Amino acid sequence: MRIGELARATATTARALRHYEQAGLIASERAPNGYRVYDEQTVTRVRDIRHLLSVGLVLDDVRLFLSCLDGDIAAVPPSDTGLRVVMERLAVLNEPIDAETEIRDHLEAALRERTGDQIHSET
Numbered sequence: 001m002r003i004g005e006l007a008r009a010t011a012t013t014a015r016a017l018r019h020y021e022q023a024g025l026i027a028s029e030r031a032p033n034g035y036r037v038y039d040e041q042t043v044t045r046v047r048d049i050r051h052l053l054s055v056g057l058v059l060d061d062v063r064l065f066l067s068c069l070d071g072d073i074a075a076v077p078p079s080d081t082g083l084r085v086v087m088e089r090l091a092v093l094n095e096p097i098d099a100e101t102e103i104r105d106h107l108e109a110a111l112r113e114r115t116g117d118q119i120h121s122e123t
Contacts, residue, residue, distance in 0.1 A: 001043075003028075003036045010046040017046065023059050025049055025066070041070055048073040056093070061085050 003014045010017075020026045021036075026045055028036035048069045052062045064085050065073065078086070 001038050006038050009043050020049055045069045057089055061089055
């Protein structure tokens with residue numbers, strides 16, 4: 001299957017597929033004319049990659065799942081490794097959120113102190 005067919009079958013773009021290939025997540029053969037050719041199993045792999053990306057993981061995280069990207073990753077219970085990766089990603093995402101929340105809280109407190117509690121928080 002050529003890259004356009006794979007893109008249509010997986011509801012993604014040829015550019016994203018080339019990116020996944022460059023990242024080592026999928027592989028292609030080259031036809032005599034230089035076109036990329038993918039096997040049918042790549043459809044499942046790309047769908048799994050897109051699923052993992054859609055839940056908030058990044059390509060570096062997805063690489064840790066290479067050994068299980070050729071099945072229906074969304075339908076099986078998460079492995080210990082999968083849970084660890086997700087928990088680490090959550091920690092990375094929560095860090096700036098926690099920092100911003102702390103800054104917001106300090107700013108609101110300072111403003112309340114100066115205005116005699118006349119502001120209304122939108123949080």
